[in-house]
Amino acid sequence: GDSVTQMEGPVTLSEEAFLTINCTYTATGYPSLFWYVQYPGEGLQLLLKATKADDKGSNKGFEATYRKETTSFHLEKGSVQVSDSAVYFCALSDHPSGTYKYIFGTGTRLKVLA
Amino acid sequence: SAVISQKPSRDICQRGTSLTIQCQVDSQVTMMFWYRQQPGQSLTLIATANQGSEATYESGFVIDKFPISRPNLTFSTLTVSNMSPEDSSIYLCSVVAETDTQYFGPGTRLTVL
Numbered sequence: 001g002d003s004v005t006q007m008e009g010p011v012t013l014s015e016e017a018f019l020t021i022n023c024t025y026t027a028t029g030y031p032s033l034f035w036y037v038q039y040p041g042e043g044l045q046l047l048l049k050a051t052k053a054d055d056k057g058s059n060k061g062f063e064a065t066y067r068k069e070t071t072s073f074h075l076e077k078g079s080v081q082v083s084d085s086a087v088y089f090c091a092l093s094d095h096p097s098g099t100y101k102y103i104f105g106t107g108t109r110l111k112v113l114a
Numbered sequence: 115s116a117v118i119s120q121k122p123s124r125d126i127c128q129r130g131t132s133l134t135i136q137c138q139v140d141s142q143v144t145m146m147f148w149y150r151q152q153p154g155q156s157l158t159l160i161a162t163a164n165q166g167s168e169a170t171y172e173s174g175f176v177i178d179k180f181p182i183s184r185p186n187l188t189f190s191t192l193t194v195s196n197m198s199p200e201d202s203s204i205y206l207c208s209v210v211a212e213t214d215t216q217y218f219g220p221g222t223r224l225t226v227l
Contacts, residue, residue: 046115
């Protein structure tokens with residue numbers, strides 16, 4: 001079945017460092033891909049998404065490109081801030097099945113130090 | 115997008131009791147889901163809340179333990195029944211508001227003593 005694999009955390013960076021959080025997927029169809037962020041004590045917020053191959057999603061300085069050839073959707077940010085400290089979840093949508101169910105990765109905790 | 119609220123935001127309950135969580139959306143939506151997030155874990159789908167019919171439960175979740183109501187297209191409830199400490203989790207509702215994008219509520223943090 002479909003699956004999402006995320007890099008293990010926690011990831012600890014200094015402020016202004018470059019961030020990459022790896023996400024790879026397996027899917028039989030052509031899923032949409034998402035990154036969500038969960039700040040401490042809060043629910044999940046949609047960070048960005050891409051619906052087809054080579055699409056780039058971007059928001060708040062974060063970006064990720066849907067790479068069908070490598071089945072990847074890595075999250076990047078050029079210069080992280082302390083306020084980016086959160087848990088990041090990669091997900092794919094089982095849209096072709098019509099159920100709109102998501103498959104989530106395990107989440108990657110990011111800690112940014114001042 | 116959609117604005118989703120949940121009540122209560124948190125609760126501490128005694129073993130053996132039940133808690134009903136409410137989820138309210140600011141617009142009519144077709145697809146609504148309930149998730150559980152155990153401490154430090156990812157999200158696990160409990161069920162799809164269907165308007166006007168019984169919810170569709172995922173493997174490992176049963177209606178007797180997690181009864182769900184969906185009386186209209188903007189509201190749903192999830193009840194956690196006969197609670198035990200293992201039920202201590204964050205419970206989140208989500209909706210599909212555009213194409214295939216899910217939007218999540220702020221969650222209900224449940225602690226069972």
